[in-house]
Amino acid sequence: QKEVEQNSGPLSVPEGAIASLNCTYSDRVSQSFFWYRQYSGKSPELIMSIYSNGDKEDGRFTAQLNKASQYVSLLIRDSQPSDSATYLCAVMNYGGSQGNLIFGKGTKLSVKP
Amino acid sequence: SAVISQKPSRDICQRGTSLTIQCQVDSQVTMMFWYRQQPGQSLTLIATANQGSEATYESGFVIDKFPISRPNLTFSTLTVSNMSPEDSSIYLCSVRWAGSNTGELFFGEGSRLTVL
Numbered sequence: 001q002k003e004v005e006q007n008s009g010p011l012s013v014p015e016g017a018i019a020s021l022n023c024t025y026s027d028r029v030s031q032s033f034f035w036y037r038q039y040s041g042k043s044p045e046l047i048m049s050i051y052s053n054g055d056k057e058d059g060r061f062t063a064q065l066n067k068a069s070q071y072v073s074l075l076i077r078d079s080q081p082s083d084s085a086t087y088l089c090a091v092m093n094y095g096g097s098q099g100n101l102i103f104g105k106g107t108k109l110s111v112k113p
Numbered sequence: 114s115a116v117i118s119q120k121p122s123r124d125i126c127q128r129g130t131s132l133t134i135q136c137q138v139d140s141q142v143t144m145m146f147w148y149r150q151q152p153g154q155s156l157t158l159i160a161t162a163n164q165g166s167e168a169t170y171e172s173g174f175v176i177d178k179f180p181i182s183r184p185n186l187t188f189s190t191l192t193v194s195n196m197s198p199e200d201s202s203i204y205l206c207s208v209r210w211a212g213s214n215t216g217e218l219f220f221g222e223g224s225r226l227t228v229l
Contacts, residue, residue: 032216043205043220044156051215088155092216099209100146101218105155 002027004091006104014112019076021107023089026070032092033065034101035074039085048074079111115140119206119221126196126228133192134224136206144209145183146218147191151202159204162189186211196228 003026013019021035032051036044050056050063050072062075072091076083086108090101118137126132136145145162160168160181168181183189193200206221 034217043203043223046217046219049215049217090218099144099216100158100161101216102158103156 002091002093002102004089004102004104006087006089006107008105009108010110011107012110012112013079015079015081017079017111019079019083019109019111021074021076021087021089021109023072023074023104024070025072025089025091025102027091027094028070029094030067030070030091031094033063033072034090034092035061035063035072036088036090036103037083037085038088038106044088076109079109081111081113084109084111115210115219117206117208117219117221119224121224122222123225124227126226128197128228130196131192131194132196132226133190134204134206136189136191136208136221138187138208141186141211142208143211143213144218145189146207147179147181147189148205148207148220149202150205150223156205159191162191193226196226198228201226201228 005024035048037047038044048063050065056063060077064073086106088106089104093100093102116139147159148156150156158171159174160170162181162183164183180192203223203225205223207218
C-alpha cells in the first residue's frame with residue numbers, strides 16, 4: 001500500500017512567521033511531488049510541484065525534496081492569515097492508474113494575526 | 114486559464130436514489146480522474162475515466178456503484194448509485210491537460226453530496 005503521511009495539525013503560526021509543512025512517502029520510485037492548498041469548502045488548488053532533490057522557490061513558497069529520505073516539505077515565508085488552509089501533499093503513483101496522484105491527509109495551517 | 118466545470122455543485126439526496134455528476138472541460142485533456150473526499154478526510158481515487166471505454170476502478174470501488182462515462186475528451190459523468198448516508202462526500206473531477214509533461218492535476222469545484 002503506497003502511502004503519503006502528513007501531520008494533521010493544526011499547525012498554528014503567528015502572522016509574518018515561517019510555516020513549515022512536512023510530508024513523507026513510502027514509494028521509493030516516486031519522482032513527482034505536489035503541494036495543494038484547500039480552503040474550507042473549496043477544491044484543492046495546486047501551489048507547487050517539485051521533481052528534483054533540493055529547493056524550489058516560488059514567491060513566498062519553497063518546496064524541498066529529499067528522495068533519499070523520502071521527504072518533501074513546504075515552507076511558507078511571511079505567513080499571512082489568508083494562508084490559513086489545509087495543505088495536501090501528493091505523490092504521483094507510478095505503476096498505478098495512468099499516473100494518478102496519491103494524497104496525504106493534509107495539514108491544517110492557522111495563521112494568527 | 115482553462116476551466117473545469119462540475120455540476121451539480123451540491124445536492125441533498127434521499128437514501129436509495131442515484132445522482133449523476135457531470136464534468137466538462139474547455140480544453141483538451143489526456144487524463145480525467147474522479148476522486149472522493151469524505152468529511153475531514155483526504156482525497157481517494159475512485160476511478161480513471163477512459164475515453165470511449167470502461168473506466169478503471171480502484172480497489173474498493175465498483176462499476177455498479179459508481180458507473181462512469183467519458184464519451185469524448187472533454188466530458189465525463191460519475192453516477193453514485195443506490196446512495197446511502199456513507200456516500201455523503203465531495204466528489205471531485207480532476208484532469209491532466211493535454212501537452213503537460215509535469216504530471217500536475219487540476220480539480221473542478223467539486224460536487225458536495227449529502228445523503229439523508
